[in-house]
Amino acid sequence: MLVGMSTPYFDRDHTDDLIAYLAASPSPYHAVASAAERLEKAGFRQVAETDPWEGGTGGRYVVRGGALIAWYVPEGAGPATPFRVVGTHTDSPNLRVKPLPDTGSHGWRQVAVEIYGGVPLNTWLDRDLGLSGRIALRDGTTRLVMADRPLLRVPQLAIHLDRGVNEGMKLDKQRHLTPVWGLGPVDEGALIRLVAEEAGVDAADITGWDLMTHDVQPPAYLGRDRELLAAPRLDNLLSVHAATAALIALAGEADGDGQNPPHIPVLAAFDHEENGSESDTGAQGPLLGNVLERSVAARGGSFEDRARALAGTVCLSSDMGHAVHPNYAERHEPGHHPLPNGGPILKVNVNQRYATDGTGRAVFAAACERAGVPWQTFVSNNSMPCGTTIGPITAARLGIKTVDVGVAALSMHSARELCGADDPFLLASAVKSFLEA
Structure with a gap:
């Protein structure tokens, strides 16, 4: 259930569903498959x-690898x-095969990995890791693989x-991050044989793979009052889940009155x-632009x-x-200290690391007001470099007004956030309020 103005703004059923989504989505390919199943x-x-x-009415979606566009x-x-x-x-930072x-x-069997994204390397030490991703088969098809048990x-x-x-x-990164997974001499082909067994295919039929490690510890509520959520891949599957839920809820409420809708x-x-x-x-690629253009053309545009x-x-x-960190508060901008459970954050950077401007702020404020949702603002400390998102990329590539928002978190990019x-x-x-405005 998503809120309206008269509904209390917490709903743990939604967070329970997010936990299930995170557990089912250890790789971008699984995240897309899980979202597509819901759609x-x-x-x-x-x-x-x-x-x-x-060009008819209704819901559609396109899947390409680890990306999904739905409308x-x-x-x-x-x-x-x-x-x-x-x-x-x-996608989330991790170790990829x-x-x-x-x-x-020295008598240890190991798996060669490459660092993907901005990884705090120490957070991947001494964790039980599973293996997930996709394999490409000789017949041109792909198949998802998830070994969700301690392997590495x-x-x-x-x-x-x-x-x-x-x-x-x-x-x-080269010498100290190689996982162990057994004892004995190097066994050429052993990992792919294991993957083939997990997928139920012949190892000789696997001609390509996109495999990665994931922490097998499940998501969990944390704290005396269970007011926090500790989980892998919150960045950024929390947003994928929220947007999927919002789009499905909005489609389910379509009244079919035939009036000209304000937008799609x-x-x-x-x-x-x-x-x-x-x-x-x-986001730098043409996928979204192509989908929007083809949607217009399909409706005779x-x-x-x-x-x-x-x-x-x-x-x-x-x-x-970023939520304000109680042990490193000096790293944050003094006037902007977002806290967990304070509502979504509006992300602002005048150098366009985030795409928000004053009119975008007004759009987001109106959406939150309609939904009865509190919100906060994040700005980086001037002495610290600011991260970025797909926001400026989307704004520049398509020439559309873009607003950067999110959820305040600690331990971003760690194996567990x-x-x-x-x-x-x-x-x-x-998000639902924004989509239906």
Whole structure:
């Protein structure tokens, strides 16, 4: 259930559902498959990019690898009807398997990995890791794989062998992050044989793979009053889940009165945000623009209609943000200290690391007010570099007004992150309000 003005703004049923979504989505490919399954149950249907598209009403979605674009065309939508887009991403920093994965030394069997994204390396030490992702088969198909059990571990050096570890630990990405997974000589092909067994295929039929590690410890409520949520991949599957729930709720409430709707709601869940978005499934690529343009064309629209539709389009770029850290408060901007369970945060940076401007702030404030949801503001300390999102990329690539928002969290990019247990519901409610404005 998503809130309206008269509903109390916390709903742990939503957070329980987020926990289930996180557990089912250890890789971007699983995150897309889980979201697509929810859309299918709500009446959305998948369309292939290689097929001609029809312009009728209803919900549709496109899947490309670790990216998903979904939209709902209400009755009365014309060729120039603008869009309301919620932009998110499906990838998270982690350790990813190299093309020749089997390695080892000194009697240990290990798996060669590459660092993906901005990883606080120490958070991956001494954790029980599973393996997930997708495999490509000889017949041209792909299949998801998830070994959600302790398979690998990156062991930390004992303090007896590193007496200065508490004065500062420096990890070499090449030498110190290689997981162990057994004893004995290097066994060429062992990892792919295991993956084949998990997938129920012949190892000889696997010709490619995109595999990664994940912490097998499940998401959990934390604290005396269970007011916090500790989980992997909150950045940014919390936003993907919120936007999916909001789009499904909005489609379910479509009244079919035939009146001209103000806009068409869209979910854009990209891959590869954590390494710059430069891919065919990233925000730097043409995927979203192509989908919006084809949607206009399918409804009989011209180039002029497309230009008018995009001119009236607004994007809400939803990604995790920073809560004030009680042990490092000096790292934050003194006048802006977002807290968990204080509602979603508006992210502002005048140098366009975030795309929000004053008019975008007004759009977000209005959405939160309609939903009865509190909200906060995040600005970086001038002495600290500011991160960025898909927001500025989307704004520049499509020429559409974009607003950056998110949920306040601690331990961003760690193997396990922390946020308020009420904030996922508050964000979803604000997103739904934005989509239906």
